Amino acid sequence: MLTVDNVSKKLSGKTILHDITLEFDHGVYGLLAPNGAGKTTLMKLLTTLLFPDSGSIRLDGEDIVVLGERYRGQVGYLPQDFGYYPGYTPRRFLRYIAALQGMPRRGSDERINAILAMVGLSDAADKRMRTFSGGMIQRVGIAQALVHDPRILILDEPTAGLDPKERVRFRNIIHSLAADRIVILSTHIVSDLETIAGHIVMLRDGTVYANASPADLCASLEGRIYEVPAGTPLAEDQRLLSEVQYGGATRLRIYSERPVVGAAVGAAGTADPAAGPITVAPNLEDAFLVIYGG
Numbered sequence: 001m002l003t004v005d006n007v008s009k010k011l012s013g014k015t016i017l018h019d020i021t022l023e024f025d026h027g028v029y030g031l032l033a034p035n036g037a038g039k040t041t042l043m044k045l046l047t048t049l050l051f052p053d054s055g056s057i058r059l060d061g062e063d064i065v066v067l068g069e070r071y072r073g074q075v076g077y078l079p080q081d082f083g084y085y086p087g088y089t090p091r092r093f094l095r096y097i098a099a100l101q102g103m104p105r106r107g108s109d110e111r112i113n114a115i116l117a118m119v120g121l122s123d124a125a126d127k128r129m130r131t132f133s134g135g136m137i138q139r140v141g142i143a144q145a146l147v148h149d150p151r152i153l154i155l156d157e158p159t160a161g162l163d164p165k166e167r168v169r170f171r172n173i174i175h176s177l178a179a180d181r182i183v184i185l186s187t188h189i190v191s192d193l194e195t196i197a198g199h200i201v202m203l204r205d206g207t208v209y210a211n212a213s214p215a216d217l218c219a220s221l222e223g224r225i226y227e228v229p230a231g232t233p234l235a236e237d238q239r240l241l242s243e244v245q246y247g248g249a250t251r252l253r254i255y256s257e258r259p260v261v262g263a264a265v266g267a268a269g270t271a272d273p274a275a276g277p278i279t280v281a282p283n284l285e286d287a288f289l290v291i292y293g294g
Contacts, residue, residue: 001025002046002152002182007055009041016041018206020055024152028178030197031186032284034292037203039186040080043156046184047077059152073101076150080157082141086130090121090140093129094147101148108147115143120169134161142170146177153177155185159192171196194284202291209291214284221282221290226260227251228277241289253280255290 002024009017016038031039044050045057048064048071057064064071084093091112098108116125119139129137138161145153159167167189174183174196187193193200194214202210202217210217225241230250234240237257244251266278 001060003058003061004042004046005056005058007045007052007057009038009045009050009053011041015206017045017203020208022201022208022211024182024184026178026180026182027198028174028183028185028196029199029201030193031184031201031203032190032193032288033186033203038206039203040156042203043077043079043154043184043186046152046154047075048072073148074151076145076148076153078141078145078155078158080160082144084129084137084140084144087128089126089128090116090143091125093140094143097144097147103148111147111149115146118146118173119143120166135163135166138162139166142173151181153181153183153185155183157187158185159187159189167192190285190288200284202288204291217287218282218284221255221286223259223279224256225280225282225286226254226256226263226277227280228254228260229275232277239290241286253286255286 004020004022007017007020008015020042031042033039041050045052051065059067059071059074088096094112094115095105095108098112103111113122116122119142121136121139121143124132124136129140132140138158142155142158145155159170162170171192174185177183198213200210200212200214200217201208227244228251230243230252232252234254235256239255240252241255242253244253260277263277263279266280
């Protein structure tokens with residue numbers, strides 16, 4: 001188990017994280033917060049790229065700073081911008097990463113072939129990366145985080161640059177890995193977290209605002225998410241979350257503190273776009289916009 005115990009961190013005199021306490025066990029944990037909320041700082045603390053000003057981070061009861069290389073050898077990390085050599089091929093680059101991890105050449109080649117297949121790069125394994133698209137480079141980044149079969153996988157914006165097909169591949173990879181390891185990832189694509197994360201950690205004002213399953217976060221908004229016709233005036237206790245299109249007509253998706261008079265119970269998209277208000281099932285994007293302001 002990876003434990004964050006009362007951790008605080010300042011950068012340039014500004015408190016980024018304050019008194020953070022979390023526990024990570026096997027499974028997928030999604031970090032969800034706006035830019036500047038401290039997600040990347042927390043990830044850097046978990047990878048020992050930064051160190052806490054107070055508090056501690058422990059793996060199975062041992063401080064990760066004390067564990068040092070013994071801890072880092074169990075971590076796979078994909079930062080927002082990972083460094084690579086454009087003149088290298090994916091195979092050569094992964095051999096380089098494997099060597100840095102102390103993996104023997106004989107065993108690492110078999111592992112590299114399996115990882116390249118996993119991320120869909122077998123056919124491009126021996127092409128120079130300077131010719132790759134941004135999505136292909138991101139797949140190399142995911143591969144380098146996995147090459148040494150880490151116990152803890154930390155991914156910062158892993159789906160950036162991936163097209164819908166690649167994002168589905170990524171979600172499938174994460175599902176297959178999460179059974180026996182800790183996976184911590186952040187992304188601005190809320191739908192990715194909704195489909196793969198068993199736990200959502202929301203940071204706000206440098207503290208943990210919420211730590212719950214996607215289902216529990218959505219359930220907290222049950223009966224307060226509505227769709228209404230475009231142009232409907234909103235009361236003071238109602239908030240516009242988004243606009244949705246049905247058959248060329250626009251409806252407003254709103255959050256309301258009080259029940260909307262005359263609202264029918266329905267599901268998004270099932271009512272006549274010009275019909276009156278309906279209650280709809282909340283989703284994780286609704287929760288994000290309600291908590292952080294939309």
